[in-house]
Amino acid sequence: MTARKSNLKNPIYHDDDAARAHLEALLWPYGPVCPRCGVTGDRITKLQGQSTRPGVHKCKDCRKPFTVTVGTVMERSKVSLSSWVLAAHFMASSKKGMSAKQLQRLMGCTYETAWFLFHRLREAARPSDPGPLGGPGRTVEADETYMGGKEGNKHANKRAKDRALAADRKEAVLTLVERGGFARSFHVASVTAKTLRNEIVTNVHRSSHLMTDGAAYYVTTGREFAAHSSVDHVSGEYVRGEAHSNTAEGYFAILKRGVYGTFHHVSPAHLHRYLAEFDFRYSYREAMGVDDDMRAAELLRGAKGKRLYYRQPGQAAHA
Ligand SMILES: [Zn+2]
Structure with a gap:
């Protein structure tokens, strides 16, 4: 096709x-x-x-x-x-x-x-007027990353790289992606259980299956959902059956290629606007049966x- x-x-x-x-x-x-x-x-x-x-x-x-x-x-x-x-x-x-x-x-x-x-x-x-992502029988991945560091700052492991960028006081981004559905991303002041919970419980339907990595700050929030699965990236585990955050990782890959490749630099004050743009294109992606004209009309x-x-x-x- x-x-x-x-x-x-x-x-x-x-x-x-x-x-x-x-x-x-x-x-x-x-x-x-x-x-x-x-x-x-x-x-x-x-x-x-x-x-x-x-x-x-x-x-x-x-x-x-x-x-x-x-x-x-x-x-x-x-x-x-x-x-x-x-x-x-x-x-x-x-x-x-x-x-x-x-x-x-x-x-x-x-x-x-x-x-x-x-x-x-x-x-x-x-x-x-965004309603909640997910719902009964739906899976929503939550994952966070950092933007704005030197892309040369490459560590084999995403966590090690994120820790280095966090130490560098880069901008933290949380993304919520419903599998087979929409993406919604947030510029968060810091990555803590509290800041992430605020966005997750406001934007994800409680009857969803929440999917995260093994970070400690998702543990208590995970209990507020119908189910919570996580894979432990630190010990090298990335996929265990349905348990993975590869969809969110895929979103971050598109976001970073775009922001670093096209815009080169995005000021922290405007980051949320770019996130809205990338969320939009992702949510109305070709895999969802949306072509360029339909996406422009939706915009x-x-x-x-x-x-x-x-x-x-x-x-x-x-x-
Ligand atoms: Zn009138």
Whole structure:
């Protein structure tokens, strides 16, 4: 099976009317929705005329105009809609991510615009209302790693390398991966039983089978789940039947290849944004039957509900 290649000649990538129609189809699958009062159907009229900007709708209830970008990460940006759609395509289809520098070259925009586009799209990549991972009969792997050390700092054993990086005060990342499902990763202040437990119990359904390595900080948290298995990496054990954390290790391999290979450096303040991007691509991976176009569409759908300016009291909707 080969993945269908997306066609960059598609007008959604260079024509703003086509891009708007594409966004409206994704964000308003059942027709335009007023971002202020949520009404649809015949309560909404599309404004047309020479003095009206394209894509403006008006709500008969609140009488406010709006477009498809209100209440999304695209709201109030000066970037054209086709640029948003194209940037989303690049982020969704680049296996190791794409740097703002690369986007700048490909789109012929400024570095600032490219950086802005990707950072907003990382916000779109973040799950809007994430339910717990796992559930009855499901397995969730939890594992942690460190980012930001010299990649030359290679030890044969992952633990020894992580200890060296931890001593170097590098950034700790916890990832939770449901086998055959989504990944969710966190930048944690430190690797302790308490910090890891906080994220694990908040994000993993208690009826799941939790899978970790043999580190002591997973022992008590493991008891809060339907089952907990671990393999003892220190004594050289990596796989015992179903007990392994190879799925999480695979996720880290993709994350590190991307962050070190594409971005070279990620500031600790922004690490969570990159984790959202890598979680997103992993969660909607090809092995799950998602091709590049479907992944880009999912990313644009995630643009909704991330900028809720219109909910601020006394403020008009920004069309
Ligand atoms: Zn309204």
